Amino acid sequence: MKLRKHQDLLWLEEMEKRGGLTLEGQRELKHKQAGLLGEHEFGAIMRQYLPKNWQLLQDIRLKTPSGEIQIDAILVNNLGLTVFEVKNYTADYHYKEGRWQVNGRLKYHDDFLQLERTVGLLSQLLKQNGFKLPIQNYVVYINEEDTVEIDDETLPYLKRAKLRRFIKEAIENCQIAPHQSYERLSNWLVSQHQADDRRLTLKVEEFAKIKKGIYCVNCASFDIEFQRYHAKCCSCHYTESREKAIVRTICDYGILFPYEDLTAIEVGRLIGPTICYSAIYQTLAKYFKRLPHSRKYSNGQLPLNELFSEISFRYNDKHSPNQVPRKSEHSED
Ligand SMILES: [Zn+2]
Structure with missing residues (x-):
């Protein structure tokens, strides 16, 4: 599935261009832009190394009886499912003795608890629909600056630099695991995806x-x-x-x-x-x-x-001859 900007991000970007965002709105915009960029980068790195018969589903939103879940990425191969929560942090994050700190201040949101809750609801939903399979999960810290420090190596997380090795090991594990296709499951997940219908609007x-x-x-x-x-x-x-x-x-x-x-x-x-x-x-x-x-x-x-991606207008856009074209901020693929 193609990653796309959700309406709230489009709305914030439009408001920013028109000078209508409060400081809080500007922060939210930066946060959402960084999040999407992180998911793009994660997808791009993974797809470089993934075997062709594996599937990587990105930005899946599912309705479960106990609430809605949004999953950044799900990898489907013959080992089962691997769920990824992708974080694109640039501030200094420390996880020490079970508590998070950001730039030295206590942070109450816990990435691991968030992922645990998501995976719990997903596995319930799958069981209710007759799918039984192992689910692994990881928080991925995708930012190149690598500002996240975690003092507990047993926690399920992957740094950007470890993604390649992660896939290499997964390929080896898949080769010795029983051959099993979860294609029906991945099709089902895609069919259950609910577009986000919440909309921001201007007062x-x-x-x-x-x-x-x-x-x-x-x-x-x-x-x-x-x-x-x-x-x-x-x-x-x-x-x-x-x-x-x-x-x-x-x-x-x-x-x-x-x-x-x-x-x-x-x-x-x-x-x-x-x-x-x-x-x-x-x-x-x-x-x-x-x-x-x-x-x-x-x-x-x-x-x-x-x-209007299909439509071409009669007159093409033109840069001034002296002007170097600006690189677009988020290249769409
Ligand atoms: Zn201009």
Whole structure:
């Protein structure tokens, strides 16, 4: 399964660009970005070494009778299941005599207890559905800086540098274990995955405070000059198709207000007066699905690159000749 940004991360990123996040929101954004990056890196390292017939399922969310569980990764091979909780910590974490400290202060959240609870609920769910198999589990500390120290070697954890060796040993163990396919189980797990349907949305008083307009897709500046077919950034001189910039911002409106249908008037309140009503209306009508018997359009709740990944616009994006293209922060694979 492809790792993707959840709506809460998309929402926080959009709010950040529009200057609408509190300090707490900024912290949450950083935390979620680091988390996703960690899961990406874990997946990339594992897939380098995994045998082809093993499966690595990432970001699985399951409903169990005793509560919902979210699992960062599950490895399926003929030994059974291995559940991974991936942590991308950059602060100094110490686990000493059963207690966690972060940057010298006591921390009450315990990674091992969290994983134990998840695995307990997962194994219950599997039993109820007729699956009986061994489950191993590990907390993975994926950050390259390696700032986590644990004084108890018996605890189930893996540092980034140990992942390769972990797979090598698992391959050896699999070769001597009975041949057993858990393909049916991994298909079942994928079929049980529940998309996260919680949505963050903007309150009226928050909307008043955020920056309105279309920002540069390259540098997030709101200083854009609109030409007939292009939107040109006055800060970095990046040029985007004008139509694409409007579609992109309509998508961003859909992320900020996930429960709202799209109308030209409401979208126009976010875009601001630089683009006229009729241009917004025409763009909505051209690219978005109209809801029956209304002037409203369907809200896909996704950013342009996901909602319109198949569509190419008439005018391509262009960097200024003097400008080195900025590397995107999170490359999607
Ligand atoms: Zn720019």
